[in-house]
Amino acid sequence: xxxxxxxxxxxxxxxxxxRQYASFLPVEEDTPIVSLHEGNTPLIHCERLVKxxxxxxxxxxxxxxxxxxxxxxxxxxxxxxxKAVEKGAQVVICASTGNTSASAAAYxxxxxxxxxxxxxxxxxxxxxxxxxxxxxxxxxxxRGNFDEAxxxxxxxxxxxxxxxVNSINPFRIEGQKTASFEICDQLGRAPDFHFLPxxxxxxxxxxxxxxxxxxxxxxxxxxxxxxxxQAAGSAPIVDGHPVESPETLATAIRIGNPASxxxxxxxxxxxxGWIDKxxxxxxxxxxxLVASTEGVFVEPACAAPLAGLIQSVKAGxxxxxxxxxxxxxxxxxxxxxxxxGCAAQKPDVCEPHLEDxxxxxxL
Ligand code: AN7
Numbered sequence: 001x002x003x004x005x006x007x008x009x010x011x012x013x014x015x016x017x018x019r020q021y022a023s024f025l026p027v028e029e030d031t032p033i034v035s036l037h038e039g040n041t042p043l044i045h046c047e048r049l050v051k052x053x054x055x056x057x058x059x060x061x062x063x064x065x066x067x068x069x070x071x072x073x074x075x076x077x078x079x080x081x082x083k084a085v086e087k088g089a090q091v092v093i094c095a096s097t098g099n100t101s102a103s104a105a106a107y108x109x110x111x112x113x114x115x116x117x118x119x120x121x122x123x124x125x126x127x128x129x130x131x132x133x134x135x136x137x138x139x140x141x142x143r144g145n146f147d148e149a150x151x152x153x154x155x156x157x158x159x160x161x162x163x164x165v166n167s168i169n170p171f172r173i174e175g176q177k178t179a180s181f182e183i184c185d186q187l188g189r190a191p192d193f194h195f196l197p198x199x200x201x202x203x204x205x206x207x208x209x210x211x212x213x214x215x216x217x218x219x220x221x222x223x224x225x226x227x228x229x230q231a232a233g234s235a236p237i238v239d240g241h242p243v244e245s246p247e248t249l250a251t252a253i254r255i256g257n258p259a260s261x262x263x264x265x266x267x268x269x270x271x272x273g274w275i276d277k278x279x280x281x282x283x284x285x286x287x288x289l290v291a292s293t294e295g296v297f298v299e300p301a302c303a304a305p306l307a308g309l310i311q312s313v314k315a316g317x318x319x320x321x322x323x324x325x326x327x328x329x330x331x332x333x334x335x336x337x338x339x340x341g342c343a344a345q346k347p348d349v350c351e352p353h354l355e356d357x358x359x360x361x362x363l
Contacts, residue, residue: 014040017178018078024181024213025079025174034081034111038074039178041066043186043325048293049306055313056320060191061296062183065331069131072179072203072329073103079175080165081107089163090114093156095149096166097199097252098128099330104165105135116162118142118149123251125299125335145246146200147257167202168259176203180210183325190220193318195305195326198228198237198264198275199253203329205263208271224325226273228264229308231301235277237264249280249338252301252330282307284342290328297332297339 017039018025027033044061064072081104084092091114094104101117101124108115117132121141132139142149150166157164167173184190190211198204204226211223230238231248236256243256258264268275278286287303290296305326312318332339350356 016078017075017175017182018082021178021181024178024217026171027082031082032085033078034085034107035078036068036074036106036110038067038078039182041179041182043183044294044296046290046294046296049290052289052293053310053313055309055318057318057322057324059309060183060187060323060325061290061294062179062325062327063296063298064179064327064329065298065302065334069099069103069106070127070331070334071099071103072176072327073099074107075178076167076172076175076202076206077103077107077165079171080169081111081113083171084113084163084165085111087163091116091162092165093153093162094118094164094166095146095153096124096128097146097254098124098334099252100166101137101139102128102131102135105132105137108137109135114138116140118153120145120149120254123254125251126337127331127334146255147242147246150200150259166259167200167206173202173206173209173260173263176206177210177213179327180207181214184211184214184220187323187325189323190215190222191224191325192222192322193227193273193324194224195227195229195309195324197250197253197301197304197327197329198230199234199255199258199301201228201237201258201260201264203327204228204267205260207327208263208267211271223271224273226267226271227305227308227312228268228273228275229304230275230277231283231304232277232279237261237275238277248283250283250300250304251335252299253304276308276311278304278307278311282310286310288342288344291332296328298328299330299332299334300338302328302330 016035067074115137234246246256286306
């Protein structure tokens with residue numbers, strides 16, 4: 001135990017992931033970095049959750065909800081926006097289930113670029129929509145789904161007048177791979193298994209790239225098995241074909257035709273991992289469990305890999321003593337409606353009297 005009188009180490013000033021990992025990224029000395037000091041998110045050790053699901057391993061949650069716009073998208077966006085500015089782009093555009101648009105809007109504001117976001121009307125969590133509007137992006141809600149929005153964005157990109165900042169932009173993947181670097185740095189090794197949600201499949205592609213590069217650089221001596229999870233009603237990769245009308249309450253991953261499908265398959269195969277699907281009911285259970293057992297409030301999509309972990313423990317796929325990491329891609333406050341709808345408890349309402357409050361507490 002550290003002595004209470006020891007002088008605390010000064011905290012280094014975190015300048016964002018591009019500066020931290022510049023030697024692994026496509027930047028030069030004079031690249032105009034657009035940053036909100038993203039990255040350096042906590043890796044939270046979760047013993048209670050493991051106990052609750054009956055496992056015997058070490059679990060760490062990489063809480064990406066603590067990025068500047070409260071999702072992992074900021075890692076890719078700092079890189080994509082930096083490169084957009086470097087090449088002189090004027091307008092950036094993306095299709096989004098919500099988090100990409102929130103992040104794009106913020107970084108575009110920071111870079112003084114015009115931003116257009118195309119969203120599936122009625123299927124965006126309220127916090128994400130609030131962000132796009134507040135950061136000043138032109139927000140277009142189509143009466144269609146994410147896949148249709150992305151098709152439109154791809155076509156607009158071909159005009160050469162707008163810069164696409166979806167994860168089909170390879171700089172997004174470059175930025176997002178740094179999460180693997182951080183996990184290895186924080187753990188002092190690579191995990192044995194890495195669990196994460198899969199929607200458009202950019203992130204699983206990026207994590208696998210990051211783990212491989214850190215391994216090749218000699219900083220870690222192994223790479224994890226990548227374990228991806230889709231929602232049962234939106235599981236094109238698991239089912240082996242695009243899903244025309246994807247459905248899930250985890251709107252972040254309500255995607256029927258992932259752009260990085262091949263990247264995901266590559267990661268699964270090369271890492272000896274797996275991809276599977278979980279029901280919305282299992283997602284809701286895991287969503288509530290991680291908040292109530294660990295105090296980690298994530299958005300529903302993040303609960304997919306946790307539901308997957310529960311499934312995997314039951315199936316005996318996680319040997320005792322393993323080191324398991326899971327990415328909690330977005331903050332629970334993104335989707336307050338869903339949280340209130342799912343919470344077991346509603347507020348107890350009473351008159352403003354001591355006796356009434358005491359009675360409710362049972363004192
Ligand atoms: C919380 O914002 O696709 O498999 O447009 O918001 O890399 O797509 C969001 C995806 C997981 C899936 N968790 O990541 C978008 C979007 C959260 C997300 C994913 C998303 P990918």
